[in-house]
Amino acid sequence: MSETTRYDVVVIGGGPAGSTLAGLLAKRGRSVLVLERESFPRYHIGESLVTGMIPVMEELGVVDELEARFQRKTGINLVWGKDPQPWRTDFSATGGVYDHSWHVKRDEFDQMLLDNARKLGATVLEQAHVNDIVQDADGTVTGVVYTHGGTKKRASAAYTVDASGQNRVVTRKLTEVTFQEDLRNVAVWTYFKRFTPLEAPDDILVEAIDGGGWMWGIPLSETELSLGYVLPASQLAEAAAQGRSRTDVFLEGLAGSRIARTMVDPSDAGEMRTARDWSHVSERFYGRGWVAVGDAACFIDPLFSSGVWLGTSGAWMASRALDAVLDEPGAEDQALGRFNDTYQQLYSDILAYVRFFMDPNRLREEYMERAQGVGRMYVENSRVGFISLISGIKALPELVSFDPMGVEGIQEAMQDRAARTEAAKAAAAAPVG
Template sequence: MTDIQSYDVVVVGGGPAGSTVGGLLARSGHRVLILEREKFPRYHIGESLVTGMTPLMEELGLVEELDRRFQHKSGISLRWGKDPQPWRSDFSSTGSVYSHAWHVTRSELDELMLDNARTLGATVLEEAHVTEVLVADSGAVTGLVYTHAGERYQVDSRYVVDASGQSRVVARRTTETQWQDDLRNVAIWGYYDTFTPIEHGDDILCEAIEGGGWMWAIPLSKDKLSMGLVLPAEQLTELLREGLSQRDIYLRGLAASNIAKTMVNAADTQAELSTARDWSHLSDTFHGPGWVAVGDAAAFVDPLFSSGVWLGSSGAWLAARALNVALADPAHAAHALQRFDGVYRQLFKDILTYVRFFMDPNRLREEYMERAQEVTQMYTTSSRVGFIALISGIGAVADLVDFDPMGMEGLVEVMTERTEQAKARMEAEAAAATV
């Protein structure tokens, strides 16, 4: 027997994107159900944040707790490009009030954000497994079927938000996905209990490796370092065919580095390393009748600049405001969701365009900075500021904070459409009266 429930919005996935959109909608007075398939806390990669997240964390009331729990991150140190000398970008040099981000233990961050969604009024079910997406004959998504604690439930909702990550529970069925073939990469990573910090000890390190690929090093705390190697999937496959293990490949990349290898003792490398594919993709649309996609369910960009959590949660922030409009007045839904799609898609495209350019490690430092300035279209004479603004998300803060799902243009369009509809209705009624 299936129990039938009813909510305004059901969110699939309780990670940063799902907890953000679910919490904000619940705070606005909507009945929201968040379905998370795992039990938190649970392990997740993606441990370095960017300063562009800070306005949202302020909106959620979490900045003080983030400062208390997690290691600050004040910049990014790179060894990349033709110049063999390392270089650094300091977040504070943009002039923004947001001068630091955080390195986080994702199990803690995600649990913190999901608990916050509960506090804001969302109903949260962990270890809930979605088994079916309900779609009407018209093509509109109308709800879900899920199992929880051995029972089967149907939930009918006005909107379903897909925040299920790479699983793409709803988006897989409702839209096509364009895979970025030149950004099909695989990551191999592990952790070290002892390490030697780089000069700017709270920076993330990104280092291009001779022969292909790049390494990251994230100081999660004084006694824990996350370090990983990212390689093109084809290159990894070829090395595995040669008989190398994933650990062998990682150690070979570490040995080929210039900075990363000075931070750790290779002998301390874990016997078993974690792996994940990070194939960049972009969905054809981020919304449709009855559904919205955010986070990796909508799109994913190579994690070179630690933009994943920022992109996912920022899109959720945009989606919450658009859905507030759509729920309040369905006549405004199409315009509000289209504006959400347009702004969110541009964030992805800006990062995707730049990552694709930056992946060539044979350019001059000035080229990387000048291209970043072009991508963000910043009105500044400093290409250095443009670079930091792009990779930190600061350049998009105004678009996110000031996002209005309707705007004056939207109101004009809606009023014009309503006027035309009313005129057509009156003409039809007049014609019928004369028959």
């Protein structure tokens, strides 16, 4: 094994959460190593972004590139609830400062964020496989062992960040995970080169399907539509046992739609893809020497396109908490505990609303009232900011001054730092011998 290299933070995974955290910490002058097991660009599902992540993208300095490269997303068309008529939510009507987000091709989007982390100063190694995490005698994570270029290497760090997605390199070993049994879903999707756009052509389509499940329709460009069917995993397994293919299942879902089926010719469907969509949450998002963000920490059914937002928002908060703790190691439980509690609260509230919305038999007004109720709750307690769960999740950074240590914590840290400084001065001035 080659010589150990030392960093402030090692990040396992170069997806949106890992690249965001690495870029933000590197921007603050921290030494960061990103270990990505694949070679980018690599295919990944999840093409629709919500407005709530724009402030983080602004801080990373990539908004102009997003605007130049990707299709705008201005709202959501929903076919849901007792009302048979589609209903639309326009981002410009939410009262926020952002009237659009983007539909992105994730291979290009993820490559953009990883390249940006490099530009901001992070060391990024692709095709780097993490073999194991390293722990000291008391269980504190002190780094990783990884293989890159055929050579096994070791990197040590004050903190190791698990941003490895569903692989959960750290959380699988050091904490428990809870799966939401009612949201053990799978997604079957494909792409259409020809399609009839919605009346508002930049919108995403979210449609409940007769017989169960729901479909998305995302216009990536004027000549490419992503169309997917999300259904219970048990339903897909039953179909397989009956000899029906995933193409059969997708076309059955499409036939049960009212709007999606009018957008495409089924014979134009491309290659069918599948992915499990199991909502889960880790018991803890941090421990001694480690932090988890993105899908390694938690994942929720993508009904509201919250995946990338949740991952990058978690990374944004974690970067602030880690930056504080690297200066004040004694404040770990306070700063990372606040990150953990806020991130867990975000997950819980989105999960509760997704479950509420999964009942397709309510009135439109009930869904809106619940979303507005969530908004009032956030504004009143100033915990994590207003979330508009129908029209897109509004800006966490804009609405919350996330201080990982709190005012009292900062005062205590300053006093501790002053005391240590005085002690060091006294020791230096003391006579030797």
